[in-house]
Amino acid sequence: MKINKFALGAVALLFIAQASAHNRWILPSHFxxxxxxxxxxxxxxxxxxxxxxxxxxxxxxxxxxxxPNGESVRPGSxxxxxxxxxxxxxxxxxGTYQLKMGGDPSYWTSYQxxxxxxxxxxxxVSKSQRQAQLPQGAINENTMESxxxxxxxxxxNTPTNSFKTTNKGLELVPVTHPSDxxxxxxxQFKFIFNGQPQAGVEVEMVREGVRYRNDPNALKLISDDNGxxxxxxxxxxxxxxxxxxxxxxxNNPEADEVGGQIFLTFxxxxx
Amino acid sequence: xxxxxxxxxLLLSLLGFSAASGAATQFKLELNLPAQSGExxxxxxxxxxxxxxxxxxxxxxxxxxxxxxxKDIRRWWRKVGRKDQSIVDAMTSATRPAGHYQLNFKALxxxxxxxxxxxxxxRIEIVxxxxxxxxxxxxxxxxxxxxxxxxxxxxxxxxxxxxxxx
Numbered sequence: 001m002k003i004n005k006f007a008l009g010a011v012a013l014l015f016i017a018q019a020s021a022h023n024r025w026i027l028p029s030h031f032x033x034x035x036x037x038x039x040x041x042x043x044x045x046x047x048x049x050x051x052x053x054x055x056x057x058x059x060x061x062x063x064x065x066x067x068p069n070g071e072s073v074r075p076g077s078x079x080x081x082x083x084x085x086x087x088x089x090x091x092x093x094x095g096t097y098q099l100k101m102g103g104d105p106s107y108w109t110s111y112q113x114x115x116x117x118x119x120x121x122x123x124x125v126s127k128s129q130r131q132a133q134l135p136q137g138a139i140n141e142n143t144m145e146s147x148x149x150x151x152x153x154x155x156x157n158t159p160t161n162s163f164k165t166t167n168k169g170l171e172l173v174p175v176t177h178p179s180d181x182x183x184x185x186x187x188q189f190k191f192i193f194n195g196q197p198q199a200g201v202e203v204e205m206v207r208e209g210v211r212y213r214n215d216p217n218a219l220k221l222i223s224d225d226n227g228x229x230x231x232x233x234x235x236x237x238x239x240x241x242x243x244x245x246x247x248x249x250x251n252n253p254e255a256d257e258v259g260g261q262i263f264l265t266f267x268x269x270x271x
Numbered sequence: 272x273x274x275x276x277x278x279x280x281l282l283l284s285l286l287g288f289s290a291a292s293g294a295a296t297q298f299k300l301e302l303n304l305p306a307q308s309g310e311x312x313x314x315x316x317x318x319x320x321x322x323x324x325x326x327x328x329x330x331x332x333x334x335x336x337x338x339x340x341x342k343d344i345r346r347w348w349r350k351v352g353r354k355d356q357s358i359v360d361a362m363t364s365a366t367r368p369a370g371h372y373q374l375n376f377k378a379l380x381x382x383x384x385x386x387x388x389x390x391x392x393x394r395i396e397i398v399x400x401x402x403x404x405x406x407x408x409x410x411x412x413x414x415x416x417x418x419x420x421x422x423x424x425x426x427x428x429x430x431x432x433x434x435x436x437x
Contacts, residue, residue, distance in 0.1 A: 034341035034348060158353050180349065270345050271406065 022047040024058060024150045024263050025240055026099050031267045032179050033156045038092040040076075041154055043099060046084040051206045051240045052265075058101070060085035068095025068160040095160035096179065100151040103166060107145055107254065111138040126254040144246070145169070145255035152265040155179035167195030170245045170260025175228065178264075183236040183271045190227045193245055194258065197227030201245045205231070208238040236270040296378035296385070296413070297436040300331065304397070305429040306369040312400040313366035314427060315340060317347035323390045327351045328380045332395075333362035343398050346406060355381075378413065378435070388413050393420075397427040409433055 027044045045063060048055030057080045065073040076088035091097060107126040110119050114137055125133050127143040134141060147169025159179045165171050175188035191201040201223040210216045221229045233239070246259030304314060318332035327350055335341060341359065342348050352359050358381060378386050395407035405427035409420050415437060422431040 030342075032342050032349070033339075034353065035339045037338075039339070155353075158356075182346075182349065269349060270404070 022056065023049050023051070023240065023242060024101070024148070025052065025265050026063070026101065026150055026152045027052050027238070027265055028099070028152055028154050031152075031154055031238075032269070033091065033154070035156065038090060039156055041089050041091060043087045043089060043152075044084045045087065045101070045150075051210050052208045052238060053211055054084035057081055057083065057085040060087045062101055063087060064098075064100050064103070065089060066098045066100070066163065067091075068093050068097065068162060070162050070164075073097065091154065091156045094157035096153055096155045096162075096177070098151060098153055098163050100149060102148040102150055103168075105145045105147055105168070105254075107143060109134070109141060109143040111135075111141040113137060114139060127256060128253050142257065143255045144257045144259050145249075145252065146259045146261075148261040148263070150263045153178040165192060165195065167192070169194065169258055170198070170201065170243065170262055172241075172243065172262050172264055178266045181233070181266055181268045183233060183268050185271070186230055186232045187268075188228055188230050189241075191223045191229070191243060191245070191262075192227055193247070193260065194249075197225075198245055199223055199225045199227060201227065201229075201243050203229055203241060203243040205233075205239050205241045207233075207235060208240075233268045236268050238265065238267045240265055295437065298331070298376040298378055299432075299434040299436060300372075300374040300376070301432040301434070302332075302372045302374060302395070303429040303431045304367070304369045304372070305427070307399070307402060310401055311369070312402065313368050314397045314399040314402070315344050315366060316395070316397050317344045317351075318393065318395045319347060319351060320386075321350075321392045321394060323392075325350075325392075328386065328391070330358050330362055330381065331376050332364070332374065333359070334364050334366045336366060340400075343400075344396050345398070345404075346394065347396050386413055388415065393433055395422070395428065395431075399427060403427050407431075411435065 024047045029042045033039045044054060045058045045060040046054040046056060047058050060078050065075060067073045076090055078087045107124055109122040109125040109130045111134055112119060122133055130141060130143060159177050161177060165173065171192050173190040173192060175190050181187045191198045203221045205219040206216055219231060221231060223229050241264040243262040246257055249255060249258050300318060316332055316334040319327050319330040322328050330351055341352055380386055390412055393409040393411055398404045403426045405425040407422050407428055409422055411418060411420055417437045418435045420433040422433055424430060
């Protein structure tokens with residue numbers, strides 16, 4: 001049984017390594033705005049391992065924009081280039097907007113064949129579907145239900161906080177409001193997994209401009225028993241937060257494991 | 272009879288106010304905005320007072336353009352302006368060019384109540400379009416004595432002075 005658990009863990013690690021082949025992020029032109037007449041923002045959406053240099057476009061049409069009143073906001077024009085997708089958004093209401101991609105599960109089933117070390121993958125096949133699709137003699141079958149949330153927050157005038165969690169997979173709950181993160185001030189985020197505070201979430205934060213320095217100076221943190229990370233950033237700037245967590249699940253007809261990734265873009269303002 | 276009591280109460284409260292509050296306490300800010308070379312836009316300036324917990328108790332100065340630029344006065348906007356539209360509305364004042372300014376204030380909070388004795392921090396945030404930013408942070412004490420605080424110079428603020436006159 002112990003060996004089995006270890007094997008599952010190893011599978012999860014492998015999977016995550018594959019799934020996170022590229023970081024993804026949403027980068028708005030502004031995180032904080034002031035205007036009583038509404039404002040425009042432009043937002044870059046890209047899959048790129050360089051923070052924050054763009055690399056590949058990402059389907060920005062799948063981005064959900066939620067306004068301060070909880071209703072979804074329709075973007076203006078959008079453009080898909082070869083290095084990034086761009087979306088134009090008009091903010092009319094005062095308050096905080098959430099921009100989010102993902103949130104829907106994707107399923108990955110892996111298996112092996114007797115006498116062969118190679119791991120095979122079935123993309124988009126859940127646990128309940130796999131029996132019909134696995135070849136005869138498949139062993140060590142394992143299905144991962146995976147959630148990825150790529151998100152950012154933009155605040156026009158007074159910040160608000162009315163964002164619902166889905167309670168599926170890994171989610172970030174701002175304790176410190178994302179528009180209130182400042183150089184030299186302590187900030188906190190909370191991680192929940194399937195709706196419950198999750199200890200042991202591995203978090204990494206990278207400040208922009210990695211291309212122009214030798215040491216990325218990534219800040220690495222692990223969530224405490226209450227799912228909380230606390231941090232004080234010495235430098236103002238734009239940051240990409242990456243977090244991931246996976247665990248075995250029981251009583252889920254669709255998966256043996258649930259995994260989640262988060263990519264949050266935020267700015268730490270000058271004190 | 273009722274009227275008499277009310278009048279007495281009013282008189283007493285007026286007397287009490289002037290005796291206990293040190294309403295005579297004055298702040299004097301000698302603000303010196305340095306001349307700059309090259310393209311020059313008047314700076315946006317906010318000066319305000321925070322208590323010992325970092326909460327703003329009084330905005331003294333707000334020299335600004337349209338609402339779109341308020342966000343550029345970063346700390347003042349984050350800590351004060353965006354949370355209280357009434358302060359923004361009450362303070363509207365146009366930007367001013369480089370020069371020496373003598374500004375006088377009563378030692379009151381935003382609600383026009385006198386500031387109690389204690390430790391405070393004067394903050395002056397100066398931001399210039401196509402220019403730099405400076406964030407002056409001067410702790411001071413209100414204890415019934417007069418004080419004078421020379422303010423640290425930086426790129427956007429020349430020799431300036433904060434005076435408490437009792």
